Amino acid sequence: MNLWRNIKGTFQPFWVTLRYLFKRPVTISYPEQKRTPPPRYRARMILTRDPEGEERCVACHLCSAACPVDCISMQAAERENGRRHAAWFRINFARCIYCGLCAEACPTLAIQMSPEYELSNRDPLKLVWEKEDLLVDHGGKDPDYNFYHHSGIGVVAPRGGNDDELPPVNIKTNLP
Amino acid sequence: MTDLLLTGLLILIKLGMVLAVLLTMAAYLVLAERKILARMQRRYGPNRVGFGGMMQPLADLIKLLTKEDFLPAQADKWLFLLAPGLAAVTALLAFAVVPFGPPLELFGRQIPMVVCDLNVGILYFFGLSSLAVYGVALGGWASGSKYSLLGALRAMGQMLSYELAMGLSIIPVILMARSFSLTEIVEAQASLPFALTNPLAFGIFFIAALAESKRTPFDLPEAENELVAGFHTEYSGMRFGLFFVGEYINMVVLGAIVTSLFLGGWHGPLLPPIVWFFGKVLAVAFTFIWIRGTMPRLRYDQLMAFGWKALVPLALVNLLATGGILLWLGGAS
Numbered sequence: 001m002n003l004w005r006n007i008k009g010t011f012q013p014f015w016v017t018l019r020y021l022f023k024r025p026v027t028i029s030y031p032e033q034k035r036t037p038p039p040r041y042r043a044r045m046i047l048t049r050d051p052e053g054e055e056r057c058v059a060c061h062l063c064s065a066a067c068p069v070d071c072i073s074m075q076a077a078e079r080e081n082g083r084r085h086a087a088w089f090r091i092n093f094a095r096c097i098y099c100g101l102c103a104e105a106c107p108t109l110a111i112q113m114s115p116e117y118e119l120s121n122r123d124p125l126k127l128v129w130e131k132e133d134l135l136v137d138h139g140g141k142d143p144d145y146n147f148y149h150h151s152g153i154g155v156v157a158p159r160g161g162n163d164d165e166l167p168p169v170n171i172k173t174n175l176p
Numbered sequence: 177m178t179d180l181l182l183t184g185l186l187i188l189i190k191l192g193m194v195l196a197v198l199l200t201m202a203a204y205l206v207l208a209e210r211k212i213l214a215r216m217q218r219r220y221g222p223n224r225v226g227f228g229g230m231m232q233p234l235a236d237l238i239k240l241l242t243k244e245d246f247l248p249a250q251a252d253k254w255l256f257l258l259a260p261g262l263a264a265v266t267a268l269l270a271f272a273v274v275p276f277g278p279p280l281e282l283f284g285r286q287i288p289m290v291v292c293d294l295n296v297g298i299l300y301f302f303g304l305s306s307l308a309v310y311g312v313a314l315g316g317w318a319s320g321s322k323y324s325l326l327g328a329l330r331a332m333g334q335m336l337s338y339e340l341a342m343g344l345s346i347i348p349v350i351l352m353a354r355s356f357s358l359t360e361i362v363e364a365q366a367s368l369p370f371a372l373t374n375p376l377a378f379g380i381f382f383i384a385a386l387a388e389s390k391r392t393p394f395d396l397p398e399a400e401n402e403l404v405a406g407f408h409t410e411y412s413g414m415r416f417g418l419f420f421v422g423e424y425i426n427m428v429v430l431g432a433i434v435t436s437l438f439l440g441g442w443h444g445p446l447l448p449p450i451v452w453f454f455g456k457v458l459a460v461a462f463t464f465i466w467i468r469g470t471m472p473r474l475r476y477d478q479l480m481a482f483g484w485k486a487l488v489p490l491a492l493v494n495l496l497a498t499g500g501i502l503l504w505l506g507g508a509s
Contacts, residue, residue: 010471017216017470025218 041115042100044093047131048112048140055135056110056147059086063102063111071095072102082155083148089131094124108147112140182285190291198271202424203233209424209465216469240417248410250320259318260411260418263311267425270304273297274432275359277442277449289442289450290359297358298346301433305342305388308426309335312390312397315419316407327406330476331397334387337483338394342384344491345377348498349437358433362441369440376494378438380487385430387479390423391464393471394479431460 028035037043050056059076071094077087103111121127139145148156150164160167207222207229214221222229247256277289294300309331316328350356352373353364364370371378387394398406408419435441435456444452474482 013470014466017466020218021212021215023218025215025220027218027220029220029223 037115037117039115040113041117042098042113043115043117044096044098044113044119044129045091045102045111045134046114046136046140047089047110047134048136048138050108050146050148051139051144052146053137054083054148055085056108056139057086057089057131058084058108058110058147059089060084060107062105062107066101066105068099068101069095069097086131089134090128091134092128093119094127109140109142109145186287187291190289194271194276194291195268198268198425198428199421201428202421203237205424205427205461206236206420207232208461209468212462212465213469216466237417240414243413245415246410246412248320251410252318252320255314255318256410257415259311259315260408260415260422261311263308263315264418264422264425266304266308266311267422267429270301270429271425271432273300273358274429274436275362275441276432276453288359293357293359296356298350298356298361298437301358302343306335306339308422311419311422312407315411316397319407319410321410323404323409324407327397327399327403327409330399330403331390331407333476334390334394334396334479337480338384338387338487341380341483341487341491342388344488344495345380345384346437347495348374348377351495351498351502358436358441362436362443365440366443369438369443371438371440374438374494374498376490377498380491380494381438382434383487385434386464386467387483389426389430389464391427392468393474395473396476396479399473427461427464428457431457431464434460 048056057074059074061074061076064070064072064074071092072090074089075087076084078084098113100113103113106112119127149162210232211221211229222232225231225235247253272291273294275288275290275293280287280289312331313328316324316326316331319325349361349370352370353361355361355364390397396406397403398408400406403409408416411419432453435453439456439460441456442449442453444455447455
């Protein structure tokens with residue numbers, strides 16, 4: 001009957017709340033207890049190095065172009081051997097929304113997202129991180145990848161010198 | 177002359193003690209409510225200030241006292257300033273007639289453990305509980321805000337729908353105890369509390385008391401999802417604090433009234449009477465919190481319909497039945 005259902009529906013919840021009163025809270029008391037985020041967690045970005053220990057970033061500006069909040073800026077420069085790098089690389093974590101589009105846009109796998117999430121600070125200026133703060137001395141999730149061994153013609157290896165590269169074709173030989 | 181002075185002094189001491197105990201209880205009831213509600217939702221609740229959050233009421237008090245006392249430009253100044261006091265004072269005054277223990281024998285004098293044993297104690301409580309609505313209604317009206325006005329309107333409508341049922345549910349108690357004085361009503365329950373002899377009246381009174389304390393499921397006047405904060409939307413600082421603490425004092429007082437009217441007051445085996453009294457009051461308060469943790473808010477018309485179509489007829493039938501049974505049991509005395 002409807003009335004019986006209503007009465008039951010009124011009193012059953014009391015039993016539920018009473019039962020929950022004695023269950024353990026699911027709260028993680030943050031500063032004392034910290035949860036380990038999963039390895040692919042998307043928190044602050046890092047700048048990785050290639051297997052030779054060189055900076056992977058080639059200052060192509062793709063990340064700052066992809067960034068929806070425009071928090072990345074850099075100055076491109078070139079070494080004597082033709083290798084491009086960022087003279088300075090700056091990210092404003094006060095603006096960053098941790099969307100990971102920069103890491104997706106990065107052609108050299110330099111930018112990767114790390115699970116380090118404790119960035120809060122009382123001084124917003126301390127949230128502007130420079131290249132020195134971001135650079136790490138490992139290759140991140142793909143340690144063997146070396147951009148200049150696949151592209152960057154004739155910079156670190158002579159033309160056709162890379163493993164997956166054919167020697168350059170002499171176009172004159174194709175002439176009839 | 178010295179006798180009169182001594183009586184006056186005793187009343188003052190009792191007043192001070194009751195005030196201190198009542199305010200402390202109200203403050204810690206806020207904390208208890210937040211903690212119990214949190215545990216019902218599998219959270220911890222406030223646990224940072226002091227040991228396990230025990231200093232939270234003090235922190236809240238300091239925060240409220242140091243906040244700006246804001247007066248809206250559209251407000252009716254004097255009513256706006258007075259209303260929170262009215263809400264808190266009526267709640268405090270109502271406790272005066274509640275007996276919290278058996279008379280104490282001290283230096284050959286009988287000291288009744290009640291601030292003032294009025295022979296029309298119940299009517300006094302009723303008068304004050306009706307006055308308390310003025311604090312809400314005037315505060316909401318004087319704010320000059322639509323949300324406040326709607327909250328005040330709802331408070332008035334709510335009062336109209338529960339008060340009659342509340343009054344009608346007390347009459348059987350008065351019939352059974354043959355007195356309007358709360359002390360004598362408690363005395364009449366020495367063997368059996370009225371909650372057992374007349375459970376229907378107890379249920380109706382309890383629901384009406386819930387509505388009186390403006391708590392879920394009857395927290396329509398402050399319904400935060402639709403009216404921001406209802407009648408106290410425009411209040412800030414300690415004026416909001418007075419409304420807030422008034423609500424919790426009201427909860428303690430209603431707990432005490434329910435205890436005295438239906439749960440046998442300070443009567444109980446083994447433990448000292450004062451422990452029984454406070455234990456019962458706290459049990460009622462816990463039930464209030466439990467209900468808040470469980471029930472959703474009723475709609476405005478649902479409360480009206482429930483009050484007028486269910487509670488009032490039930491209370492009337494109960495009144496007739498109780499009167500009939502008493503007549504049949506005791507004859508026409």
